[in-house]
Amino acid sequence: MNLKTLWVILILLTARFPTVVGQTLPEWQNLLYRSGLDTTGVRLDSATLSRLAYELAYGNRPNRLSYWNLPEQIDSARVNQVVEQIRQKTPDWVAQWHSLEPVFEPYQKLRAGLDSLMFFGGDSIPRWHEIKTALNNYRWLNRVTSDLVVVVNIPSATLRVLNRQGNEVLLSRVIVGNPRTPTPLFGAQLTRIITYPYWNVPRSIAVKEFLPKIKRNPAGFLDAMRLQVLDAKGRIVAPESVNWTALSAQNFPYRLRQSTGCDNALGVMKFDVNSPFDIYLHDTNHRELFSSNRRFLSHGCIRVAKPVELANLLLQSPYFKPAFLESRQVNLPSRTVPLPGPVPVLIQYQTVDVNSAGTLVFYPDVYGWQTVKR
Numbered sequence: 001m002n003l004k005t006l007w008v009i010l011i012l013l014t015a016r017f018p019t020v021v022g023q024t025l026p027e028w029q030n031l032l033y034r035s036g037l038d039t040t041g042v043r044l045d046s047a048t049l050s051r052l053a054y055e056l057a058y059g060n061r062p063n064r065l066s067y068w069n070l071p072e073q074i075d076s077a078r079v080n081q082v083v084e085q086i087r088q089k090t091p092d093w094v095a096q097w098h099s100l101e102p103v104f105e106p107y108q109k110l111r112a113g114l115d116s117l118m119f120f121g122g123d124s125i126p127r128w129h130e131i132k133t134a135l136n137n138y139r140w141l142n143r144v145t146s147d148l149v150v151v152v153n154i155p156s157a158t159l160r161v162l163n164r165q166g167n168e169v170l171l172s173r174v175i176v177g178n179p180r181t182p183t184p185l186f187g188a189q190l191t192r193i194i195t196y197p198y199w200n201v202p203r204s205i206a207v208k209e210f211l212p213k214i215k216r217n218p219a220g221f222l223d224a225m226r227l228q229v230l231d232a233k234g235r236i237v238a239p240e241s242v243n244w245t246a247l248s249a250q251n252f253p254y255r256l257r258q259s260t261g262c263d264n265a266l267g268v269m270k271f272d273v274n275s276p277f278d279i280y281l282h283d284t285n286h287r288e289l290f291s292s293n294r295r296f297l298s299h300g301c302i303r304v305a306k307p308v309e310l311a312n313l314l315l316q317s318p319y320f321k322p323a324f325l326e327s328r329q330v331n332l333p334s335r336t337v338p339l340p341g342p343v344p345v346l347i348q349y350q351t352v353d354v355n356s357a358g359t360l361v362f363y364p365d366v367y368g369w370q371t372v373k374r
Contacts, residue, residue: 023044023086023089023093024044025042025044028042028044029042031094031097032052034114034115034118035056035097035098035101036111036114036131036132036135036136037052037055037056037132038132046083046087049083049086049087050079050080050083053079053082053083053086053097053100054074054079055136055139056097056100056101056139057074057075057079057100057101057102057139057142058074058139058140058142058143059135059136059137059138059139059140059141059142059143060136060140061140062133062136062137062140062185062348062349063133063369064184064185064349064369065185065186065187066184066185066186066277067184067186067187067188067275067276067277068186068187069187069188069189069274069275070144070187070188070189070344070346071144071145072143072144072145073143073144073145074143078100079100082096082097082099082100101139102138102139102141102142102166103165103166104138104142104162104164104165104166104167105165105166105167105168106138106162106166106168106353106354107135107138107139107142107166108166109354109358110131110134110135110138110352110353110354110360111135112354112358113354113358113359113360114131114135117131117360127351127352127362129370130351130352130362130370131352131360133350133351133352133370134350134351134352134353137348137350141346144187144344144346145164146164146343146344147163147164148161148162148163148164148169148313148314148343149161149162149343149344149345149346150190150281150310150314150343150344150345150346151346151348152174152176152183152281152302152345152346152347152348153348153349153350153353153363154176154177154182154183154185154296154347154348154349154350154366154367155349155350155351155363155364155365155366155370156350156353156361156363157173157174157175157176157294157295157296158171158172158173158174159171159172159173159174159281159302159304159310160172161310161313161314168356169313170306170309170310170313172304172305172306172309172310173290173295173305173306174281174295174302174303174304174305175284175289175290175295175296175297175298175302175303176295176296176297176298176300176302177296177298177299177300177301178296178297178298178299179296179366179367179368181298181299181300182300182367183279183298183300183301183302183347184277184279184300184347185347185348185349186275186277186279186346186347187344187345187346187347188273188274188275188344188345189273189274189342189343189344189345190271190272190273190274190281190314190339190342190343190344190345191272191274191338191339191342191343192272192336192337192338192339193269193270193271193272193311193314193315193336193337193339194269194270194272194334194335194336194337195268195269195270195334195335195337196268196332196333196334196335197266197268197269197270197282197334198257198258198334199257199258199266200255200256200257201227201255201256201257201258202278202299203252203255204299205299206252206254206255206256207248207249207252208249210225210227210256211244211247211248211249211252214244215244215245215247218239218240218242218244219239219240222239225258226258227256227257227258228256228257228258229242229254229255229256230254230255230256230257231253231254231255232253232254232255234255237254242254266282266283266284267282267283267284267285267287267303267307267325268283268324268325269282269283269307269308269311269320269324269325270282270283271304271307271310271311271314273345277300278300278301279300279301279302279347280301280302281301281302281303281304281307281310281345282301282302282303282304282307283303283304283307283325284303284304287305287325289303290303290305296366302347307325308320308321308322308324308325311337314339314343315337315339315340316340319337349367349369349370350363351363351364351365351370
């Protein structure tokens with residue numbers, strides 16, 4: 001039985017047999033507020049209590065999450081047990097409530113930061129809506145069970161690999177999509193690494209950005225970019241045989257592919273993610289851009305500053321040497337390296353988090369996706 005079905009059953013049962021929980025409404029509103037949950041329209045009935053308990057443990061689907069295809073594990077028996085104890089207002093009902101919260105480190109640090117704000121600031125919490133969004137993101141992550149999970153946060157332009165306890169085992173700068181071509185939010189599995197990958201140029205880039213430049217200087221641009229022209233069947237076409245002036249965005253029956261090697265836009269390593277988007281993690285041939293604090297530069301893909309460290313961590317062995325990135329070779333054949341098992345990848349949008357010292361850190365709302373409510 002999935003979570004949605006369970007909620008429907010609880011609501012139907014409550015409608016027929018209304019049950020008032022043992023706490024007062026002010027008690028509930030205060031507890032929910034201090035837990036970072038919405039207090040709007042809260043009622044004192046069992047169905048509402050169950051809904052909020054599941055939200056506290058596993059969160060709600062994040063806004064703008066475009067795709068989700070990760071195995072989930074939800075301990076319904078545990079949540080229902082706690083709900084029943086709270087409904088009966090056992091002496092430790094507040095502790096039971098908090099026992100449902102995720103135990104991994106980033107969430108607990110964020111909760112501690114929220115507690116500090118409430119202690120010193122009372123009911124006036126700056127950027128409260130963003131803090132609630134961050135808490136919900138971690139609660140949503142709580143449903144994913146894996147020894148390792150890769151979390152990319154767009155506003156901070158960082159990638160973290162967390163273990164099952166939420167400890168950070170790798171931190172890397174990344175370059176993500178610019179506001180005109182934003183990186184979508186999704187959850188999918190990373191299953192393999194491709195070395196010396198081809199870059200299949202997305203059609204939007206091919207016709208909007210490359211085609212006008214090819215028309216001005218076909219041989220010069222294609223050679224400089226090391227681009228191959230392929231027909232609909234994937235066969236390489238001689239560029240001089242194409243009437244480039246007759247082509248347009250509406251009439252472009254070709255595909256462009258960049259040859260493998262250190263000058264490839266994907267660099268020498270690509271992390272394949274099984275999402276419906278043409279979005280993946282990869283190395284880059286412009287590593288100098290990682291030194292910038294504003295790393296919102298790509299067409300949507302995610303460039304990783306530490307691809308070798310990430311690859312070796314996911315492969316659970318020192319498969320790649322640090323010098324692999326500096327091999328400076330071109331036109332080598334692509335090779336696929338499968339991971340020992342699929343690793344979850346979560347792309348999220350979180351404008352507040354905590355650093356290693358437990359201090360709240362706020363990031364710019366680069367896409368304008370986070371409405372700030374005070």
